[in-house]
Amino acid sequence: MVNTTHYFGTMIISVQGLELLIIDLKSLNTIERVHKELPVGDDLYRHQPIRFELVNQMTTALRGFSQLLNDYQVTNFQLWGSEALSKAINADFIADQIFLKTGIKLNWLSISEETYYRNQAVLVDQQQKKLSNKQNLKYLVGINSGNTTITEFNQQSFLYSTYYSLGPVRIAEDLQSLRQSAPNSVEVLSDYIDSKLSDYKRLLPKEAIDGPSDLILLSSMPLSQMTFKEAHHHTLTAEQFETIFDQVIDASDQFLIEQYGVAETDISLLLPEILLIRKLIHLTQATTLHFSHNTVLDGLAINQAVREGYSKYDFSDQTITAATNMADHYRVEPVHCQLVTKFALHLFDQLKPVHQLTSRDRLLLQVASILHDVGAYVDAHEHYLHSDYIIRHTSIIGLSVHERQIIAAIARYHSATTPSEDLSHFQQLDTSERLLVAKLAAILRLADALDDDRQQKIGQISVSIKSPELIITVYSNENLSFENWEFLYKSQFFEETFGLKPRLKQRSVTAK
Numbered sequence: 001m002v003n004t005t006h007y008f009g010t011m012i013i014s015v016q017g018l019e020l021l022i023i024d025l026k027s028l029n030t031i032e033r034v035h036k037e038l039p040v041g042d043d044l045y046r047h048q049p050i051r052f053e054l055v056n057q058m059t060t061a062l063r064g065f066s067q068l069l070n071d072y073q074v075t076n077f078q079l080w081g082s083e084a085l086s087k088a089i090n091a092d093f094i095a096d097q098i099f100l101k102t103g104i105k106l107n108w109l110s111i112s113e114e115t116y117y118r119n120q121a122v123l124v125d126q127q128q129k130k131l132s133n134k135q136n137l138k139y140l141v142g143i144n145s146g147n148t149t150i151t152e153f154n155q156q157s158f159l160y161s162t163y164y165s166l167g168p169v170r171i172a173e174d175l176q177s178l179r180q181s182a183p184n185s186v187e188v189l190s191d192y193i194d195s196k197l198s199d200y201k202r203l204l205p206k207e208a209i210d211g212p213s214d215l216i217l218l219s220s221m222p223l224s225q226m227t228f229k230e231a232h233h234h235t236l237t238a239e240q241f242e243t244i245f246d247q248v249i250d251a252s253d254q255f256l257i258e259q260y261g262v263a264e265t266d267i268s269l270l271l272p273e274i275l276l277i278r279k280l281i282h283l284t285q286a287t288t289l290h291f292s293h294n295t296v297l298d299g300l301a302i303n304q305a306v307r308e309g310y311s312k313y314d315f316s317d318q319t320i321t322a323a324t325n326m327a328d329h330y331r332v333e334p335v336h337c338q339l340v341t342k343f344a345l346h347l348f349d350q351l352k353p354v355h356q357l358t359s360r361d362r363l364l365l366q367v368a369s370i371l372h373d374v375g376a377y378v379d380a381h382e383h384y385l386h387s388d389y390i391i392r393h394t395s396i397i398g399l400s401v402h403e404r405q406i407i408a409a410i411a412r413y414h415s416a417t418t419p420s421e422d423l424s425h426f427q428q429l430d431t432s433e434r435l436l437v438a439k440l441a442a443i444l445r446l447a448d449a450l451d452d453d454r455q456q457k458i459g460q461i462s463v464s465i466k467s468p469e470l471i472i473t474v475y476s477n478e479n480l481s482f483e484n485w486e487f488l489y490k491s492q493f494f495e496e497t498f499g500l501k502p503r504l505k506q507r508s509v510t511a512k
């Protein structure tokens with residue numbers, strides 16, 4: 001009898017339809033994969049509510065998925081909704097109808113999470129298959145109906161990620177009258193795509209690397225479904241792509257169906273997609289184009305395997321790098337940022353018996369420490385309020401919208417204001433989140449106080465808990481009168497939160 005206790009089911013509803021993946025978390029082997037197409041994007045990109053009959057089809061498909069999960073005796077499963085679907089006018093009603101009719105809660109993914117999970121799936125797949133790329137630089141490009149994400153890696157090291165509200169369905173909807181009204185629809189479409197990507201090079205972070213690359217195409221449609229005689233192991237050279245482009249660009253619908261196996265329903269999407277990919281090949285200087293069929297669900301399954309201890313993959317460095325890129329963009333003083341982050345994480349680790357928080361919470365503190373001063377780019381006065389706003393409104397790969405809100409709140413309370421003085425904002429969080437924000441903000445306030453004058457007088461600290469006190473020993477030969485005064489002020493909130501009174505103790509560096 002097959003042991004199904006480590007089987008996991010993950011489902012997603014996107015603008016293309018619904019997908020179910022059942023996977024063995026121990027081996028990461030796929031047990032079952034099912035896809036149900038639904039033309040949700042037709043309503044979405046016309047800014048219309050998703051039709052009731054489509055919602056009914058969603059719930060019918062989910063009941064079928066539930067039966068399949070039951071057949072495999074899978075009790076551990078999740079349902080996700082894509083970021084694009086969450087923008088539907090009636091998204092909340094869709095989630096409610098799904099829960100009432102199936103008993104399954106729908107969780108929304110942010111675009112940065114979708115990118116993160118797809119990237120994970122591709123990287124793990126390449127490691128498992130021991131695939132090597134021709135170039136050191138590689139771009140993972142995710143194209144769905146309405147969005148395009150671009151992530152650059154150097155070898156396995158994450159460099160940056162960005163996204164555009166640009167995809168075949170969205171382009172087709174925006175420019176649906178082109179074929180009738182424009183003398184050269186290809187030229188106008190190309191200009192439209194160029195206009196959307198015109199700032200790509202200018203807005204790249206300084207960590208971005210220029211040069212020949214491999215481009216790995218994820219979740220594209222319909223291009224990834226086409227049959228290419230030229231392709232070798234799902235790979236085209238840039239020259240082969242150009243040849244196909246020339247054949248396809250002015251081809252009849254019948255030719256595309258017979259020669260390349262394009263579904264009739266996808267004909268209108270092919271021109272926008274192939275023009276978009278051609279532009280991306282030029283921007284990234286790609287020499288080869290690889291097609292990957294790894295999806296968000298594969299990444300979600302890998303993440304679950306890590307969470308349950310079946311796997312030791314760790315991709316949190318992508319989130320940390322993205323936060324560091326963001327801090328650089330807003331000209332955060334790097335030495336102060338690094339020192340405060342170092343102190344905050346040391347305090348977090350030493351306070352584990354007191355705070356009882358998770359490794360994920362530690363990551364949130366780390367990102368908040370890196371970004372706590374980004375608001376000074378707008379105005380040094382009440383910069384913590386500007387930091388809150390910037391973090392809330394900037395995508396960070398690997399973080400949900402909800403996690404960004406928590407990080408923004410931590411940054412908001414790192415300086416002069418505490419939650420008790422700002423209840424209107426703090427009460428928007430639920431009880432458990434308020435406690436989390438309070439604990440992490442209190443830790444960050446202490447860490448920030450140790451270098452408040454940005455002179456790096458303290459290079460190292462040690463921490464010990466001697467209830468009712470928290471003893472922070474700082475190693476420095478400098479005059480710390482200002483640090484002591486600032487520490488005394490900022491430690492009050494820590495005492496309120498943890499019931500421990502922080503006390504600063506100085507030792508000379510030579511006496512260490």
